[in-house]
Ligand SMILES: Nc1ncnc2c1ncn2[C@@H]1O[C@H](COP(=O)(O)OP(=O)(O)OP(=O)(O)O)[C@@H](O)[C@H]1O
């Protein structure tokens with residue numbers, strides 16, 4: 001079921017760190033190290049998604065995983081960078097309104113964002129920040145609300161996504177862990193599909209089963225295997241039953 005050979009990933013050394021990306025000190029790995037194995041793995045993930053979904057209209061993809069700290073935010077930000085590099089007008093949106101982190105990947109603030117919009121004091125121009133990366137914008141979570149599940153299942157969320165789809169070709173939503181809070185299945189019903197991140201050596205089989213059960217009625221596009229090795233080396237693999245089905 002592997003789409004590419006991970007051993008090739010470790011043959012290359014990352015190119016030298018760029019001190020700045022269009023003036024920014026912080027950026028996801030795939031932007032900082034454009035020729036690294038990680039950047040290459042995200043290009044493969046992008047290609048496989050392009051096989052899975054037709055990008056003939058604006059698309060919304062949710063990134064999730066069973067538990068905390070499995071790499072959701074890392075995958076969301078790097079995938080955003082990778083689609084933006086292919087000239088997709090892309091928004092990364094932080095729907096993890098409990099422990100928001102997406103803005104940190106870009107060294108940006110989170111004073112206003114999704115929660116403001118869903119609470120009714122929405123000013124999209126302030127909630128959306130332009131990142132230093134071409135074609136890539138960010139909407140942070142905004143201040144942490146006490147009722148994130150209710151906000152995400154509100155009509156305002158539906159309207160907001162419609163508005164965002166009129167502005168962006170691709171919206172990548174970073175979400176909280178499925179086994180911990182109820183928010184992700186709610187958001188997923190408004191999306192074109194999900195990517196489930198599995199952290200090798202951390203995600204347990206029974207936790208993944210629980211997640212798949214919770215996402216039973218959602219469109220799972222595939223799985224991203226997030227592997228961390230000693231020495232900070234890491235790679236990503238993508239599995240998609242649909243992609244394989246198409247090739248049979
Ligand atoms: N492949 C990787 N190689 C090295 N470090 C990684 C890798 N993937 C994730 N990390 C690191 O692991 C930590 C958790 O990653 P991340 O924030 O993306 O997880 P998360 O699933 O979004 O967590 P949370 O559930 O808290 O939102 C971060 O410090 C991130 O930099």
Ligand SMILES: [Mg+2]
Nearest residue numbers: 072073096101
């Ligand atoms: Mg996260």
